[in-house]
Amino acid sequence: MSAVRTLVDLLAGRRAAATLAPREWDGVIGVARAEAMLATLACCVGEDDLPPSVAALFADQRAAAEVARGQALWEAEMARRALGSEGIEFVLLKGTAYAVAGLSCSVGRQIGDLDILVLALDIGRVENELLEAGWEWVKPDAYDDQYYREHMHELPPLIHKARDRMIDVHHTILPRTHRITPDALALVSDAVPTPGGFAVLCPTDMACHCAAHMIADGDLQGGLRNLWDFHCLTRDFVAADPGFWGKLDARADLHGLRAPVRRAARLARDLYGSILPSGWDGHDPGDIWYRRRLLARDDWGRATNFPLQQAFYIRSHWLRMPPMLLAQHLWTKWRKR
Amino acid sequence: MRYAARIAVGPVQFRIGSDWPEPVAALESLYAGYPKDPERTADATVRLFAARPWRRWLRPSVHIGGDFVVPDALPLPLSMGLLAAEMGMNLQVALGWRRHMLLHASAVARDGRAVVMSGESGSGKSTLAALLGEGDWRLMGDEFTLIDPVAGDALAFPRAISLKNEAIAEMAGRVDAARLGPLLAGTPKGDIRHLIPRADAIAAMHQPVRPALILFPRFGGEPAIEPMGEGEAFVRLTEASTNYIALGEAGFAALTRLVRTTPAFGIAYPDSASGIALVEQLWAEAVR
Numbered sequence: 317m318s319a320v321r322t323l324v325d326l327l328a329g330r331r332a333a334a335t336l337a338p339r340e341w342d343g344v345i346g347v348a349r350a351e352a353m354l355a356t357l358a359c360c361v362g363e364d365d366l367p368p369s370v371a372a373l374f375a376d377q378r379a380a381a382e383v384a385r386g387q388a389l390w391e392a393e394m395a396r397r398a399l400g401s402e403g404i405e406f407v408l409l410k411g412t413a414y415a416v417a418g419l420s421c422s423v424g425r426q427i428g429d430l431d432i433l434v435l436a437l438d439i440g441r442v443e444n445e446l447l448e449a450g451w452e453w454v455k456p457d458a459y460d461d462q463y464y465r466e467h468m469h470e471l472p473p474l475i476h477k478a479r480d481r482m483i484d485v486h487h488t489i490l491p492r493t494h495r496i497t498p499d500a501l502a503l504v505s506d507a508v509p510t511p512g513g514f515a516v517l518c519p520t521d522m523a524c525h526c527a528a529h530m531i532a533d534g535d536l537q538g539g540l541r542n543l544w545d546f547h548c549l550t551r552d553f554v555a556a557d558p559g560f561w562g563k564l565d566a567r568a569d570l571h572g573l574r575a576p577v578r579r580a581a582r583l584a585r586d587l588y589g590s591i592l593p594s595g596w597d598g599h600d601p602g603d604i605w606y607r608r609r610l611l612a613r614d615d616w617g618r619a620t621n622f623p624l625q626q627a628f629y630i631r632s633h634w635l636r637m638p639p640m641l642l643a644q645h646l647w648t649k650w651r652k653r
Numbered sequence: 654m655r656y657a658a659r660i661a662v663g664p665v666q667f668r669i670g671s672d673w674p675e676p677v678a679a680l681e682s683l684y685a686g687y688p689k690d691p692e693r694t695a696d697a698t699v700r701l702f703a704a705r706p707w708r709r710w711l712r713p714s715v716h717i718g719g720d721f722v723v724p725d726a727l728p729l730p731l732s733m734g735l736l737a738a739e740m741g742m743n744l745q746v747a748l749g750w751r752r753h754m755l756l757h758a759s760a761v762a763r764d765g766r767a768v769v770m771s772g773e774s775g776s777g778k779s780t781l782a783a784l785l786g787e788g789d790w791r792l793m794g795d796e797f798t799l800i801d802p803v804a805g806d807a808l809a810f811p812r813a814i815s816l817k818n819e820a821i822a823e824m825a826g827r828v829d830a831a832r833l834g835p836l837l838a839g840t841p842k843g844d845i846r847h848l849i850p851r852a853d854a855i856a857a858m859h860q861p862v863r864p865a866l867i868l869f870p871r872f873g874g875e876p877a878i879e880p881m882g883e884g885e886a887f888v889r890l891t892e893a894s895t896n897y898i899a900l901g902e903a904g905f906a907a908l909t910r911l912v913r914t915t916p917a918f919g920i921a922y923p924d925s926a927s928g929i930a931l932v933e934q935l936w937a938e939a940v941r
Binding site for chain 2: 383
């Protein structure tokens with residue numbers, strides 16, 4: 317069995333860690349690293365039944381994830397100090413949000429940049445406050461800067477000059493030019509507070525954002541981790557509220573995200589064994605391409621199936637930009653090469 | 654991948670995959686004397702690959718990849734495949750290892766205590782360690798020294814020593830030719846030839862030792878010794894560590910303890926003989 321399949325089976329709990337031969341771990345660890353899920357795996361499998369070298373490596377990963385989590389939470393605190401003094405409210409997104417909300421997908425999860433969501437009308441103030449508090453532009457390129465501001469769902473990335481950490485300031489969750497336009501005002505106004513005093517998206521919006529990010533926005537790079545997030549989020553939310561799936565349907569309709577949310581749910585079932593309600597538990601012939609894309613990694617951690625990768629890459633641009641804009645964009649990018 | 658080798662250096666088990674047989678053969682000959690455990694899982698993966706399938710044969714150029722990748726890293730010609738493998742192994746350790754604090758430093762040990770030598774490329778830290786390692790010191794490593802954040806001990810990473818330029822001739826005259834790898838001439842880092850550490854250094858590579866002396870060597874100028882305060886040693890070592898920030902508080906605690914318990918000196922030396930004399934002199938004072 318391929319290493320990526322074994323990784324998925326271990327995460328899903330379909331296979332016990334003790335059944336792996338020592339050398340089978342090579343590929344599993346390589347693939348988990350490539351998918352930024354090694355610490356997730358280390359937290360998922362028990363400490364028993366592991367070869368000693370794997371147990372030691374996993375202990376390192378768990379400790380490192382704990383430090384990284386503390387550093388990510390500190391970035392959220394820094395953003396609060398920069399924006400809170402001006403009375404600007406913001407909502408944490410993705411990894412940092414999962415961590416402050418104590419959701420199960422945050423256990424061992426790598427957190428990259430700090431992602432926040434603010435009201436579109438606040439975006440200028442947010443930018444000023446962050447620049448005053450020590451963040452700087454990463455991309456000084458004028459075209460990229462203009463492109464972000466006119467067409468994207470976020471400011472160009474900012475990086476803090478002292479701490480070297482990136483912040484992405486969103487005003488919605490999909491690019492402005494995307495075929496789907498989620499209700500950004502509803503996202504912010506229905507956000508919920510966390511015990512630590514931050515705000516995160518409400519459960520249904522969190523699942524919608526996760527699905528939108530994975531299925532409707534990108535080319536499925538890092539998709540196994542995003543799908544794991546979706547699997548854990550929906551599992552947590554259903555445990556707290558048995559009516560969750562019905563509410564998710566209604567909320568996905570509000571944002572125009574029904575198809576991506578449904579697809580994410582089916583993929584999470586197929587790969588990680590999510591339990592879906594009867595209305596969701598269908599099949600779509602197109603899912604096979606998504607599964608193949610998600611599992612396109614060899615035992616050395618290398619991305620495989622180049623044509624399929626390219627197809628998803630082109631698809632992501634097709635969804636994000638109207639054809640004329642895409643043509644202009646590619647022309648400009650090509651001339652600057 | 655088509656060709657693969659497994660190598661354990663200190664606490665790190667590598668697997669190295671390659672599109673060509675040559676780098677793997679070169680590695681296996683260089684690391685033939687290292688302990689092998691075929692059952693042990695790899696901690697780190699290195700990949701040496703052709704960016705395009707035809708570049709495997711047509712002007713073959715070796716790209717360095719693995720668990721961690723440096724964007725825009727330039728490929729090397731196949732004749733320097735061994736250097737590519739070495740760079741790949743260093744990269745995976747520098748960016749991926751979390752069990753110990755990594756210092757970009759050479760080290761040698763005697764009587765269960767270590768001299769750690771940190772410096773830029775060209776400071777002579779590799780050559781000094783190699784020379785001392787041929788005397789009555791145990792070579793711990795010429796590139797990385799690992800500090801156990803819990804115990805404070807130094808651990809060895811005795812990869813094959815990367816001799817550069819003038820150091821090649823200097824060492825070639827002192828050691829058995831069987832311990833030298835092939836000459837890699839005209840690499841981006843100059844001429845390189847690898848020296849296999851002595852068998853006793855490899856056999857002892859898992860033995861932790863207490864750091865007793867931290868040196869910051871500088872090649873050139875009159876022989877000089879400058880005692881260094883804890884603060885300066887601390888800052889210099891944070892710069893020499895590839896995972897200090899990633900370790901968080903544990904890294905801070907380990908480094909604070911290291912500089913508080915270990916005397917540090919900057920040394921300048923015009924030639925190897927005076928460099929060795931300075932190390933021996935400071936060692937005698939430190940362990941007295």
